[in-house]
Amino acid sequence: MSEEKLYVIRSRTDDETYFCGNRLIPNWSDQSATLCGSYEIAKEIAGENNGQPVTFVEEPKKEAVSKNTGDAINSLISAETYAQAASAFQYLFASRKKEDIKRIMKAFRNGYTVAKEKKYLVYKELGGKQKDKLFAQAYRSLIHPGTISWDITNEVKSGVCAHFTESEIEHYGLQDCEKEEVTDDGMGC
Numbered sequence: 330m331s332e333e334k335l336y337v338i339r340s341r342t343d344d345e346t347y348f349c350g351n352r353l354i355p356n357w358s359d360q361s362a363t364l365c366g367s368y369e370i371a372k373e374i375a376g377e378n379n380g381q382p383v384t385f386v387e388e389p390k391k392e393a394v395s396k397n398t399g400d401a402i403n404s405l406i407s408a409e410t411y412a413q414a415a416s417a418f419q420y421l422f423a424s425r426k427k428e429d430i431k432r433i434m435k436a437f438r439n440g441y442t443v444a445k446e447k448k449y450l451v452y453k454e455l456g457g458k459q460k461d462k463l464f465a466q467a468y469r470s471l472i473h474p475g476t477i478s479w480d481i482t483n484e485v486k487s488g489v490c491a492h493f494t495e496s497e498i499e500h501y502g503l504q505d506c507e508k509e510e511v512t513d514d515g516m517g518c
Contacts, residue, residue, distance in 0.1 A: 392436035393444035402436060448492035449508040452485045466491060467503060477501050487511055 371382035394402070401420045408414035421433055455463040463481055469490045470478040492511055498504060 389439040391440040391442045392432060394433070394436050394441045395446070396443050398433065398436075399441060399443045402433070402441065446494045446496075448494055448511050449498065450485055450487060450491050450511055451493050451498060451503050451506045451508050453506050455481070467493065467501070467506065477503075485509065 368382060374380070375382045398421065401417045405414055405417035405421065408417060422430060425433070451467040453465045455465055461483070463483065464485050465479045465481055466485055467477045468480055468488070470476045471490065472478075493501070493503065493508075498506075498508065
């Protein structure tokens, strides 16, 4: 992506955009001037004419990628040896669909942000009467790290140790359980 930007002046009074260029703005409604290539000049002209400089062309939207993909992009960019670059390249482009490769290339061009993974509460309905329904809810075990434990409860409760990503659900073999998406995961266990 080019670091060069073009600027225009936006009037503070009527919120219309007007071009700047040769430091002359005879009338705010005159749009025949050229674009500014320097932010400093645009800022100075804007100050003299009760306006504000704005970027003429918006920067492209950053692509949302997973944490692993973001790490691999960083590894490829900062690789110091052929082996490091090859490893990152292999992770990014091997066995990918055409759409995924296009999205990764877009992330290289436009920049990227790491997408937050969805988290879920995982539970099994044990039955019982409608009023006294029981659930077995999965939690990360604090006693035995890397394992899960189950809590029998009357209602599914949100707790940080109970939030699982899709990959964790698959890792722990919880695909046959019911899951409910949570919006705020707080701090992890």
